[in-house]
Amino acid sequence: MGVSLFWRMFMSNALVLAIAAALLIGPWVTVSSPVLLREALVIGGGLTAMLAANALLFRVGLAPLERLTKAMADANLLEPGLRARVTGHGELAQLTDTFNVMLGRLESERAASSGRVLSAQESERRRVARELHDEVGQTLTVVILQFKSLADRVPKDLREDVVTAQETVRDSLDEVRRIARRLRPGVLEDLGLASALRALVLEFAAPGVTVTHQVDASLPALGGQAELVLYRVAQEAMTNAARHSQASTISLGLRSAGECTVELIVRDDGQGLHGTKEGAGLLGMRERALLLGATLTLTSGDPRGTTVRLRVPLPKDGAV
Structure with a gap:
């Protein structure tokens, strides 16, 4: 000594x-x-x-x-x-x-606890999505049918109001279904990550916003946990770009970055992160990256734009 x-x-x-x-x-x-x-x-x-x-x-x-x-x-x-x-x-x-x-x-210990928390969150998301779909969704469907039946029996001067109420309930039903899909991405479970990301991009298409995507067709095999993390990070990054950055262009890319790494990139031309404090959304992305031992970087362009980059390492057997 x-x-x-x-x-x-x-x-x-x-x-x-x-x-x-x-x-x-x-x-x-x-x-x-x-x-x-x-x-x-x-x-x-x-x-x-x-x-x-x-x-x-x-x-x-x-x-x-x-x-x-x-x-x-x-x-x-x-x-x-x-x-x-x-x-x-x-x-x-x-x-x-x-x-x-x-x-x-x-x-x-932080990675293990984050895994337990995120697993509990996903279980709760699935439960809420199931209740929205099975309970609230069915109730709204019954209300729509009742309005339809009522519209055939009310006087003509009231029929337009009934039809308007019916369309309002129909819009609410569509919104409930959209929320349920965001809580529980069934397309991810049924069709895989590439299809889920394409569907995610379509959700954010809006007037005045150009959304593009490029998903590598030769991605290595990914496990369920890695696919879920990649999907959730992409979902949060695109939500931030669409709601907070005032972006007119958003792009999503998923590609192989070497033999043992998969890289997710979400870019926008919005106002950037200059002076912005990290909120719960960005913290959640870092927690998910920690779960996989991945690297998450957020960079702002000069003078505008934000790039979210998630690099997920794969074990030698190619599965996570």
Whole structure:
């Protein structure tokens, strides 16, 4: 084991004081009474040299602690993989190594807890979507049929109002079904990720907004969890672009980026992220990326536009 920080600092100061004492005891420096100007200058210069030497020694000795402090301040469990650099030996090296081990354990626990939370969220989404479809949807369908029957029996001067109410309920039914599809993407489960992303793009097509997509036909095999994460991140990114960025063009791309990586890219020409704080949506995307050990980056163009990029690593067997 190396010399402890205490003894390194103690011996450094002892060495400086020993040199100063040797100079005073030896014939090189004498002190008169009263002190002469020349002697005062020598003593002042010696004191300045001692302080400079102490400052340099403390700076060198405490540099690893400063690096560790910066690493602690920069640590972010939503951006795993960052570690403090272990330098030197002794107590500070052990402290840095212990911090890295602790950070790795916290990242693993955060990923596990995020997985449980997201799994519970998806289960709740499926339950709510099923109730919207089976309960609310059926009730609204019955109301539409009742309005249709009523429209055939009411006087002509009231028929238009009944038909208007019927169309309002029909629009509400379409909205309930749309919400249910967003909560539980049945097309993802039935037809796979490529078809689900194409359907997602169609949902965001609107007057004044051009939405395009390009999905690589030769994607490697993906597991259900990876497909769900990619779909949810794409859904959130396109929702942000459509609702908050005032974009006129939105593009979605999914491609292979090497043999063991799949990359999702969502771009828009909106107002960008300049000065925007990350909300629950962006935090949710980072949580999902953490679940797969993926890398999520958000960049703003100059002066406009936002790019959301999710790189999902695949294991050697090609499934997640």
